[in-house]
Structure formats: C-alpha cells, structure tokens
Amino acid sequence: MQAAPGQEASPWRSREAGWELVAWTTRQTDALADAIGRALAEWRQAWGLEREALGVRLEPASSEAVLRPGWKALGPGEGWLLAPGGAASGLATMLFGKRGALAGEVADACAGDVTRRLAAILMLGTGGVSQSPMPGLGQPWSGALYAELPGTPGWRLLIGPGAVSAWCRQAGLLVDTSPAAAPRDALCSTADALAARKLALDVRLSGCELDLGALQGLRVGDVVRLGHGLQEPVRLVDAEGCSVFGGYLVARQGRMAVELARPIAH
Incomplete structure (x- = not known):
C-alpha cells in the first residue's frame, strides 16, 4: 500500500498482517528429536538394516529449507517429508544395492512403513495428502522445525508448530501459560496476608558515658549503669530506625518488658 502524497508510510503493520511468534526450549526439541531417532532405529531394524543410535538434530526451519521443491505430507497435519528422487528409489539401493521389479515393491512397502512411523510419532492423520508446506513456516520464530534424517538416503523432515505443540503436550512438556489457565488464589486483606510476617523491633534507651580506663577494665559480668530512669519513656524503632x-x-x-505507648514526638 502506497502512502498518500505528502504523507510518510507508517512503519506499523495491521493486526491482520502479524503472526504469532513461537519458540521451543532445548528440552522440548531434544525430547522430540530422541523420539524420532528411536522410531527410525526401530524401522531400520524391522527391515533388516543395521540398528544404530541415530542422532536427530532439530533446528528452526529456514525459508531455504521450506521452499525446497518435493515436500510430501506425511498425513493430514503439519508434517512433511522430502526424499530426493523419491523415497522408494533410495530405499531400493539401501536394501538391495540395485533397482528391479521386486526391489521396487519392497522399497515401496519400506517407504510406506517409515512414513507411517513418522506420522505416528507426530500424531498425524492418515490418507493420501500431498499439499506442500506454507511458505510462512520459513519465517523467523514460526515454530516450525527442520531435520536431516540420519540412516536414510538423504531424507529431510519438516514439522509445523501445531504438530510440535501437540507432541509436547502429549509428552507432558507443554504447560498452558495463558491468563485463563493461571490458577487464582482467593484474595485476602493486606493485614491478613502480612499477619505472619515477623518484624524486628529495637528498644532504644538512654546511653551512658565511660572514661577510657573504665572501658578497658570492663569484664564479663560487670554491670554498667545507664542514665535511663524507669519513669522515662523509651522508643521502639524498626530495622530502618523509624519510631514505631x-x-x-x-x-x-x-x-524485663516494655509497655507500649503512643510514639514519642521528637
């Protein structure tokens, strides 16, 4: 939208043009990465491939990753797989070292199995969904995650923020922090809320004067006479020295005790 002549363009966008900023903790992304790695290891073992510890590394999705051609949805939801040359093509080479009619059929079944396992981890639906991911998933703070899958023929995985959120909630790693979900304690008066708080009070008496010789001669058990008569008032002060x-x-x-009276004016 162009600004009217003589007017500067506003730096502010409309509410409709904004988007929610989403980020995940290291604990959340590491837990999801571990779950994906275990699913891949179990898939490899089920198809006669060597089972090994697979270190999946999830990172925020970039525009370059999201805009790669060839993303295929794992199912209804926010999960996509990118398999260069087709999933079955690379798997046939992994399983048999070459392609052929029988190898292609087995590779197709193997590809279907791994996609079902990944869809199950991400709690996606089933069905032939093939839509590409939205370009907005590559924006900063979109909440989308991206990973290159080890133990596969160059496959890549893209997970939308909705799928990550659902998985974290199911795993007990997501807490609803919205104002509506925050527990509210019953309100009470200020006096009741502070009733159990302890406050130190000092009793100030009149001082005394000692010569240096008398001070040096003091011993434990000696009695020092103060210049404060019993009939004279004392002051109770708080930790900051204010009269209470x-x-x-x-x-x-x-x-010995103190009988409280009104504060003494000074």
Whole structure:
C-alpha cells in the first residue's frame, strides 16, 4: 500500500498482517528429536538394516529449507517429508544395492512403513495428502522445525508448530501459560496476608558515658549503669530506625518488658 502524497508510510503493520511468534526450549526439541531417532532405529531394524543410535538434530526451519521443491505430507497435519528422487528409489539401493521389479515393491512397502512411523510419532492423520508446506513456516520464530534424517538416503523432515505443540503436550512438556489457565488464589486483606510476617523491633534507651580506663577494665559480668530512669519513656524503632511506638520499662512474669505507648514526638 502506497502512502498518500505528502504523507510518510507508517512503519506499523495491521493486526491482520502479524503472526504469532513461537519458540521451543532445548528440552522440548531434544525430547522430540530422541523420539524420532528411536522410531527410525526401530524401522531400520524391522527391515533388516543395521540398528544404530541415530542422532536427530532439530533446528528452526529456514525459508531455504521450506521452499525446497518435493515436500510430501506425511498425513493430514503439519508434517512433511522430502526424499530426493523419491523415497522408494533410495530405499531400493539401501536394501538391495540395485533397482528391479521386486526391489521396487519392497522399497515401496519400506517407504510406506517409515512414513507411517513418522506420522505416528507426530500424531498425524492418515490418507493420501500431498499439499506442500506454507511458505510462512520459513519465517523467523514460526515454530516450525527442520531435520536431516540420519540412516536414510538423504531424507529431510519438516514439522509445523501445531504438530510440535501437540507432541509436547502429549509428552507432558507443554504447560498452558495463558491468563485463563493461571490458577487464582482467593484474595485476602493486606493485614491478613502480612499477619505472619515477623518484624524486628529495637528498644532504644538512654546511653551512658565511660572514661577510657573504665572501658578497658570492663569484664564479663560487670554491670554498667545507664542514665535511663524507669519513669522515662523509651522508643521502639524498626530495622530502618523509624519510631514505631513509645513505651516504658516494666517487669512481666519476672522478666524485663516494655509497655507500649503512643510514639514519642521528637
């Protein structure tokens, strides 16, 4: 859309032109990669290929990967497989070292098996779906994941954010953080909420003066006379030195205590 003459184009896009930003944690992508690797290893063993630990590495899908021609859907949903030259062609060479009528039939069955296994991991539906992935999956923060599949004849896998989210939720790796899902505790008054909080109070008495000789001669058990009379008020202050109460020294159950009074004005 062009700006009207004399007006600058706005840097802001409309709400309709925006898209949701999606990202996955390392824990989520590693767990999904492990599940795909196990499925591939079990498939190789089932078809007489050597079973080995396959390190699948999932990474954010780029536009270059998404726009490659030849993506085929694994089933209804957000999962696509790219097999250069056709899945059966590469598998026939892996299984028999050459192509032939019988080799082609076995390779077709082998390709169907691995696609079903991958579709099951991604919890996709079944059926002959062949649509290509949307170009938007290659945008930054689209949430789509891409992997080159080890142990296969150069196959690549593309997983949309919907399929990743569904798998993580089924695996217990996705927590609904929407405001509607957040638990809400019953509200209470500020006084009730802070009732159990402890607050240290200091009682300030009048000080005393000692000469240096008397100070050096003090020993444990000595009594220092303060200049604070029992009839004189004391101050109760908080940790920051602010006056909270006034008070007077009293005795309670054989112990020295403080009777609270209104704060003393200074």
